Amino acid sequence: xxxxxxxxxxxxxxxxxxxxxxxxxxxxxxxxxxxxxxxxxxxxxxxxxxxxxxxxxxxxxxxxxxxxxxxxxxxxxxxxxxxxxxxxxxx
Numbered sequence: 001x002x003x004x005x006x007x008x009x010x011x012x013x014x015x016x017x018x019x020x021x022x023x024x025x026x027x028x029x030x031x032x033x034x035x036x037x038x039x040x041x042x043x044x045x046x047x048x049x050x051x052x053x054x055x056x057x058x059x060x061x062x063x064x065x066x067x068x069x070x071x072x073x074x075x076x077x078x079x080x081x082x083x084x085x086x087x088x089x090x091x
Contacts (some may be wrong), residue, residue, distance in 0.1 A: 014037040036077060 001009075003085035009028040032050060032065075035042045057073040081089075 002055070023081045043083075046082055048079055048085055051078050051080070053078040 007018060007022045007025055010016070010025060013023065014024075016024065020075045032042050036050050036052055039052055041049055043049040052075045055074050055076050058071050059068055060071055061068050
């Protein structure tokens with residue numbers, strides 16, 4: 001599903017115009033991004049939770065150059081699906 005299809009579906013479901021549905025979706029995504037960037041977890045009932053996770057620094061080997069190099073630690077976005085979403089996917 002593309003962004004345009006999601007907006008169209010949201011507009012039909014809620015009775016909003018396409019522009020209003022687009023603004024609503026954009027606002028939701030921006031709010032999620034803002035909260036997660038600040039280090040907060042965002043939980044959506046029935047869907048799941050977005051959270052920042054810390055990936056540890058690690059040492060990697062390049063077989064072409066036969067050298068080892070360090071990958072620094074970094075933060076990644078994690079998603080933990082809710083039990084309802086898991087059952088819907090697996091049924």
